[in-house]
Amino acid sequence: MSFELASLLVTLFVLAGIGTPIGYSILLASVVYLGLSGLDVALAGEKILQGFYGSAILLAVPLFIVAANIMNAGSITDRLLNFCVAIVGRFKGGMGHVNVVASLIFSGMSGSAVADAAGIGKIIISMMTRSGKYSRGYAAAITAASATIGPIIPPSIPMVLYALVSNASIGSLFLAGILPGLIMGAVLMAMNGYLAHKRGFEVEETVPLKELPRVTANAFPALLMPVILLYGIYGGVTTPTEAAAVAAFYALMLAALFYRSLSFKALYQVFVDSARSSAAVGIVIGGAFILNFIVITEQIPQSISGALEGADISPLMFLIMVNALILLLGCVLDATTIILVIVPLFIPTCEALGIDLVHFGVLVVVNSMIGLITPPYGILLFVINAVTDIPLREIIAEIWAFLAVLIGALIVMMLSPDLVLWLPRLLGYQG
Amino acid sequence: MKSLFRWVSRISDAIAATLLAAIFFIFLLQIGSRYSPKIIGYFGWAETFPALGTIQPLGWTLELIAILWVWVIFFSCAFVVREYDHVKFDIIYLAVSRRMRRIFAVISAVAIAAGMLYAFLPTWDYIDWMKIRKTSTVRNPFAGGKIPMRTIFSVYGAFMIVVAARYIWLAIDTIRNGPPKTELEIVLEAEAAAEAEKST
Numbered sequence: 001m002s003f004e005l006a007s008l009l010v011t012l013f014v015l016a017g018i019g020t021p022i023g024y025s026i027l028l029a030s031v032v033y034l035g036l037s038g039l040d041v042a043l044a045g046e047k048i049l050q051g052f053y054g055s056a057i058l059l060a061v062p063l064f065i066v067a068a069n070i071m072n073a074g075s076i077t078d079r080l081l082n083f084c085v086a087i088v089g090r091f092k093g094g095m096g097h098v099n100v101v102a103s104l105i106f107s108g109m110s111g112s113a114v115a116d117a118a119g120i121g122k123i124i125i126s127m128m129t130r131s132g133k134y135s136r137g138y139a140a141a142i143t144a145a146s147a148t149i150g151p152i153i154p155p156s157i158p159m160v161l162y163a164l165v166s167n168a169s170i171g172s173l174f175l176a177g178i179l180p181g182l183i184m185g186a187v188l189m190a191m192n193g194y195l196a197h198k199r200g201f202e203v204e205e206t207v208p209l210k211e212l213p214r215v216t217a218n219a220f221p222a223l224l225m226p227v228i229l230l231y232g233i234y235g236g237v238t239t240p241t242e243a244a245a246v247a248a249f250y251a252l253m254l255a256a257l258f259y260r261s262l263s264f265k266a267l268y269q270v271f272v273d274s275a276r277s278s279a280a281v282g283i284v285i286g287g288a289f290i291l292n293f294i295v296i297t298e299q300i301p302q303s304i305s306g307a308l309e310g311a312d313i314s315p316l317m318f319l320i321m322v323n324a325l326i327l328l329l330g331c332v333l334d335a336t337t338i339i340l341v342i343v344p345l346f347i348p349t350c351e352a353l354g355i356d357l358v359h360f361g362v363l364v365v366v367n368s369m370i371g372l373i374t375p376p377y378g379i380l381l382f383v384i385n386a387v388t389d390i391p392l393r394e395i396i397a398e399i400w401a402f403l404a405v406l407i408g409a410l411i412v413m414m415l416s417p418d419l420v421l422w423l424p425r426l427l428g429y430q431g
Numbered sequence: 432m433k434s435l436f437r438w439v440s441r442i443s444d445a446i447a448a449t450l451l452a453a454i455f456f457i458f459l460l461q462i463g464s465r466y467s468p469k470i471i472g473y474f475g476w477a478e479t480f481p482a483l484g485t486i487q488p489l490g491w492t493l494e495l496i497a498i499l500w501v502w503v504i505f506f507s508c509a510f511v512v513r514e515y516d517h518v519k520f521d522i523i524y525l526a527v528s529r530r531m532r533r534i535f536a537v538i539s540a541v542a543i544a545a546g547m548l549y550a551f552l553p554t555w556d557y558i559d560w561m562k563i564r565k566t567s568t569v570r571n572p573f574a575g576g577k578i579p580m581r582t583i584f585s586v587y588g589a590f591m592i593v594v595a596a597r598y599i600w601l602a603i604d605t606i607r608n609g610p611p612k613t614e615l616e617i618v619l620e621a622e623a624a625a626e627a628e629k630s631t
Contacts (some may be wrong), residue, residue: 019524020539021517028546041550042557049584052501071436271448279507280516336518384614
């Protein structure tokens with residue numbers, strides 16, 4: 001390792017470690033690197049500006065954030081929740097199922113785990129604990145666990161970020177996420193059903209069947225959103241980025257005209273909040289552009305793949321190692337940082353070992369989401385603890401069962417690329 | 432002084448929201464302009480309304496969106512993003528005492544300000560040099576000429592200066608009044624305020 005690279009890493013770790021914003025830490029560390037290498041420090045700004053100017057695909061990020069914020073502000077979220085209660089609330093462990101199904105339909109795309117947990121998460125937890133049918137810890141644990149599904153099912157910001165660093169097809173990544181997302185939902189619901197039977201949770205008051213058509217009709221237009229998104233991309237109607245704009249437009253039309261639940265003032269606030277979230281993610285992406293340049297200059301991926309080639313590692317062994325590493329890192333870093341900063345180091349090795357980049361992308365995203373709920377750190381656990389006052393100890397005591405089935409699902413996905421790639425291949429993905 | 436800050440923040444919120452809304456609507460315009468000739472052709476409206484026949488897919492939208500995107504990010508990071516909105520690794524920061532937090536916060540703020548100022552002049556040289564390159568499709572709506580990249584990238588220079596100033600201010604404020612609030616503290620305070628409002 002060169003001295004310049006070492007000083008980059010030291011600066012980065014020290015600054016990020018004491019709580020400097022990650023984006024600025026990377027920027028400063030790269031300025032230190034450039035200065036010591038005798039290169040022009042303007043390269044940092046140049047790489048960032050050219051990077052943003054040249055990657056149109058990234059625009060999906062702010063547009064998805066706008067779409068999600070409109071859905072929240074325009075009561076679309078509430079309608080979806082009522083729909084879930086009517087459909088799966090009748091079964092044993094009902095509200096637990098509602099929790100999972102709501103996450104499947106309404107992907108947490110607002111870009112802030114805090115916002116999601118403080119919003120929809122808090123509503124569901126209070127619905128679960130109000131009647132005294134579920135313990136506080138259980139309600140919080142299943143909420144945290146099901147929140148990990150959101151970013152697997154499209155639309156998904158982590159997938160867009162992965163597409164940026166890997167050049168994998170964003171359309172294929174979105175498609176590849178659907179089945180794994182459903183599998184994760186299924187295992188969580190199975191575990192919830194099992195625990196509900198074992199502990200004898202009482203059944204909710206069922207919504208009468210004759211109410212069902214009304215509730216469904218009320219939520220139906222909102223349920224069409226993922227369909228429109230996927231049709232736009234795979235029908236060749238729009239590019240993935242344009243599809244994000246169409247999704248946001250659709251949400252806007254629904255909220256403003258169809259449900260009439262979005263005021264102009266609320267819409268203005270949606271744009272302010274979205275600009276703020278986009279910029280906060282944007283500065284980390286900017287850091288990734290310059291870091292990427294340095295990683296290539298220092299030929300780090302080559303030395304990683306060189307070292308692995310010497311060790312004669314099979315693709316499966318490599319996947320297990322990378323997944324274990326990301327799972328560990330996921331306990332301390334958030335998904336954005338892992339995908340933009342750590343994952344690019346492994347992409348060339350993946351290619352050399354013949355691992356499909358779409359398959360790898362799904363694993364990485366699922367993995368970093370599971371990291372969000374892994375004790376002792378898991379950001380989602382903290383957030384739920386903070387907004388609901390449920391003690392961390394109670395949440396952690398209940399999270400293990402859900403964590404175990406999610407990791408089980410991850411292992412299945414890792415061992416069977418054909419399962420993950422089935423849907424993209426069906427629609428013409430060559431790989 | 433306080434009310435001045437509030438006005439600056441209000442106006443910059445409005446600018447950031449407008450930039451983002453503009454991106455959104457230009458995207459829609461781009462999709463619309465691509466499909467409307469087909470739709471018009473399909474229904475044969477061009478014969479009845481010749482004006483409709485002249486609609487062509489727009490070429491300048493993508494570049495304008497890219498320009499606005501660069502502006503949204505750096506303008507918002509300079510003026511709109513609050514300290515606790517940033518993506519951070521805060522395990523250690525949250526685990527240490529308030530006194531340590533104050534030291535950490537001052538070190539971060541001084542480092543950011545110093546780094547930005549150190550890199551400013553060379554970076555400005557680069558931005559200034561970019562005046563020789565111009566946008567390829569977007570034109571200045573008033574003068575009609577193509578826009579030099581310097582104008583577009585200058586937002587990054589402004590971003591560096593404003594961020595440096597903000598963090599110098601934050602360092603001074605931290606030394607005087609203690610470390611900035613964390614996101615959780617803000618969320619909890621907002622909740623407590625909402626509760627208090629409900630009970631009254």
